[in-house]
Amino acid sequence: MNLIDIIEQNTLWPLTGGIHPAEMKHLSNQTTIARLPLAKTFYIPLPQVGDSALLVVKVGDRVLKGQPLTKSAGAMYLAAHAPTSGLITAITPHASNHPSALPELTCIIEADGKDESVPYHSAAAQELSKEELIARIREAGIAGMGGAMFPSHIKLRPAAKIELLIINGVECEPYISSDDRLMREHAANIVAGIEIIQQLIGARRIVIAIEDNKAEAAAAMTSAIAQSAALKPIALVRVIPTKYPSGGEKQLIQIITGKEVPSGSIPAQLGIVVHNVGTAYAIRDAVVEGKPLIERVVTVTGGNIEQNGNYWLPIGTPVSHVLQQLKLRKDKQAQVIVGGPMMGYALPDANVPVLKGTNCLLIPKRNELTHASAERACIRCGECAQVCPASLLPQQLYWHAKAEEYDKANAFNLQDCIECGCCAFVCPSEIPLVKYYRVAKAAIRKDRAEKVQAEQAKIRFEARIARLEQEKQEREAKAKEAAERRKAAMNNDDKDAVAAALARVQAKKQAQATTAPSNDAIAAAVARAKAKKQQAISATDTATDDKKSQVAAAIARAKAKKAQASASDTSAASASTLDTPAQDSKQAQIAAAVARAKAKKAAQTAPAQNNEVADKLATDGVEQINSTNDKAARVAAAVARAKAKKTAATESSVESAEAPSTDQKAQVAAPDDKAARVAAAVARAKAKKAAQTDEQAASETTLTEAPATQEKADEKQAKIAAAIAKAKAKKAVLSGSDDAEQTEAMSKQADDNSESSSVSAADAKKARIAAAVAKAKAKKAAEQDNQENQS
Amino acid sequence: MLTAVVLLTLLALVFGVILGFAAEKFRVEGNPIVDQLEALLPQTQCGQCGFPGCRPYAEAIANGEKINRCPPGGTATMEKLADLMGVEPEPLSAEAQDQTKKVAFIREEECIGCTKCIQACPVDAIVGAGKLMHTVLTVNCTGCDLCVEPCPVDCIDMIPVAQNTRSWDWRLNAIPVKTL
Amino acid sequence: MALNIASSPHMSKPLRTSTVMQRVLLCALPGLAVQIAFFGWGTLFQVLLAMLTALISESAIMKLRARPVASALSDNSALLTALLIGVAVPPLAPWWLTVIGTAFAIIIVKQLYGGLGNNLFNPAMAAYVVLLIAFPVQMTSWVAPISIAEHSPQLLESLRIILAGTQISVADTFQQGIDGFTMATPLDTLRTDLSQGHVISDILQKSAFNGVVGAGWFWVNLAYLFGGLLMLKMRLIRWHISAGVLGALSICAAIGWMWEPATHVSPLMHLFSGATMLGAFFIATDPVTAATSNKGRVIFGAIIGLLVYLIRSYGGYPDAFAFAVLLANLTAPLLDYYIKPRTYGHGRASS
Missing domain, CATH: 1.10.15.40 (Electron transport complex subunit B, putative Fe-S cluster)
Incomplete structure (x- = not known):
């Protein structure tokens, strides 16, 4: 049976479940819709700004009534307008009209009282195209005024063919009478709005549903329809029996057509669209008068208010202003409910704005609605299931929601609960069932979001792994190629060229170190980077190594910066020494300190070469290095990262112990022990690699033989090792000695002056050994360098 | 005696066939x-x-x-x-964690563009290039913490995700009482 | 002014649990009155004794569980359990029988399962079964209806007998049951005689029966039926369970009766004997231990009706409500799991 036949039959289907609460509409529906004095401050929430919309005003702007505050091209865009003229004093998070009152981005307008309006451009609806109509409605920021606040322009452009348009004037909630009064007083305008909706969606039948307790409204609408030539043949007013919650969209469709909206879909799939009478009215205003949605009818009622009635309230009016104007009775405990007593929420904060979906403000006397009593045990009486309009089993949902067994609650179709509150209304144990469902629904929503994110994370993770794998293969292929090339070039003067380049770098660095100790570290870093780069050039093509040297440089800079940051935290003594020259020299000093710290750390553990961890790490490194020579560069990068990590890990303890007194060095060394071991391992790994890649070196070289091997190694490899040793030296010093000593040591080391170490003067024996080892390495390197130069 | 032996043998045969058939028919693929x-x-x-x-x-x-x-x-x-x-639940091995969801946040003025965090991120949720400022795509951040340590300038914070009206959990009791 | 926060709905018009229980108690009064009229004052004392025990054990256990005592007592559910035990035990049973039964019902069956709403079994019926199995002699010696008894104890005499706590010898009451004032119940007599090869028409001639149904029992059942209808009218219970019980029992009895009337009693006998009406309206309808959906409740009731018929006709016990209810209680979670109403928008493709 199709929809048209159903409507023609003129039958009504019964609502499943439902209740008959006291209506209480007489409190507010006796008087005509009135106006209140304007508030001084208006709060216009802009939840879409920062998400899908842009602000078009700024703080300090003067805005006129009806002036748009945002713009967006997004489909879900809901325009916001200034409800009156005034000054924007702030655009800041402010308590929202929401059960949580969590702050939301809000435009705060200080009204100037003039209520000046922007000019509205009126038009004749019949002459506008569908696109123009939609555009006008969209610009006017019209949203579902039954409470859902869903942008109307989306609902007015349905994907499916619409057979039946239902205009919802049911207003089944007790106390609320805003739609009732609107229909009584503005039936013609509502009908004009319905005509526009009809023009847009072209439904074959229109049903205006009104409950039988609003006879006057039904009569007004009937006569208004009779006067409309366009609607007369296809529209009819259908009076339905008063029962809560007949006004729910799904329930209303069931009553009018006997059909059920499938779970998880929208009425449009059945060829039905439901609009609220208030929305129809606002659409007419927007299209015909060009007036945006900046005010609405709000029922203000309840025993704690003296002047019950309906009021035109500008959107953004603070609730507290309304209460003040309507003489709130003094009471110790108050409740301000937004919406009706069945589905409305109690506001935690009254300084929140009236929204487009706010149809009622209910301020009940104490015990007017119900006196709060404690929740008791569920006796499974099943009354809730009898009244549930969605035919759920509320008591089962309650058990599962309470036990937080949300998947089980889902199995009982919790998501189909419309939160109408019928179950809680009849519950003999006075259990706030809806509260449990909301918590459960929120938890399920969160779970779902997390699941989606987890899935996304997994996809991204796998994509990343695949990408890294691909990159690795590409690199290997390239390295292989390069290795072959190098083999071929081994006998050429390529080798000499590389050696010469490295020598130049070394020489330059030494010169800088001797002349300007303060610039030492920068020079060192640059040199290191260059050396690395050179090395890389010899192995691979320029593209990759350029990047690598950049990374290395960045690391050096980062280290310097970090050291600087930590230094500023430390004692004044070290700070004063640091502050001395210009900015860059200071940084250089710190960098130098860092570098030396590394050397120290490395050296401390160097004598103790039976350390298992170190050995293991080193072997791992060797294994990696075995494959190609080129990998060395990557390993070096990894080492650098590892070092940075270690330093960071021990940073806090180092900072606390960093007072210049030399006594504390031992303490510092302890937490650094692990880092040092790693560093040592790395150093050894490199030595081994050097040995291995060298044609002269034997492949069976062991870790303990590293220094010996190094002696045999060719100039290039030795230099690399030296550079690394120096880098380490820098790091180690961070944990210890004072700055004067650092620079001194650094320069001496660079100078290859191995006679006396100032560190050793104050430091323990271990440190001395460390320094000695580091110096030995440096010396060796320098010697080889010299030989190189001479040759 | 003979009948018993025959009977048992037959039974064994029949069950064997059934079991073999079931094993083929209802075999579980993969793990x-x-x-x-x-x-x-x-x-x-x-x-x-x-x-x-x-x-x-x-x-x-x-x-x-x-x-x-x-x-x-x-x-x-x-x-x-x-x-x-099908095992007994055990307390988490790691020290008690607070379960609030966090996402990484890069203090952009302090970022030096070292790309270390980018390399550390398992889900590619950090964008940026060498020497240029990096930032975290909050929607993709899993809050794994892995980018915090590699940062040489410690400019990454783990920030708890703030509740908004859409993600609110309906815990009414958690709302402080206000007066009018 | 402090702003109150509460979850919607802010309005409610519940029939509170305590009120429901209270009204159920009131609806049981006609039945109780008729029972007293036919079987003497003993029943009244048993009910009062059971109620006293129930209140004492409930407060004691709530105190032990460190829960609010007053709220538990004020829901009147313990009183209802006590009433059911009081009318179910023989009117002149020794006092300790009632006390043990009620304490067991409240402490073990109800509170140890988590209190009101969490118990799996109907407390009154679980207690009855325990008493029946532990003290079969005391539990089966029912008093003869005043109308046919040679001698019926008066008010104080009943009290004295109950408080004396002595065992009344009922060894010979199974035969004809005239030893003064105790006898087997009509259903008991029926099954004993049937097992001895008598036919129904002969048995019904005995003084325990007034032609068609057991003497006195007919009126007791009628009074409980009246109370039950009153509860339906007051919307204290829904019709589903009671209809299931009575419907299944009648249908089974009718089939048996038509098939072999010599050994199977008429549906009328079944409907107005023993605890049928009390069970159908006051015991089986305990919402805590029943199924929750409408369809589930009809099935739940039908299971009880069927079991009652089977146990009465072929089982080892004369009346079967306690067993039937307990067995049906076991099925309730299963029924709730499998029988769910079709949720709005599910199944039936929006025709």
């Missing part, structure tokens, strides 16, 4: 338990379990690894894992 386990894990890929990602940990659980090694999943995940594996 779905790993997939099920992986579906329960939070996919932060944080490696706090000691395995390089969620999948390896799921495989390890299937091979008898402990179920209490996933700090991001928290007690809830641990219980689900225990349920699936």
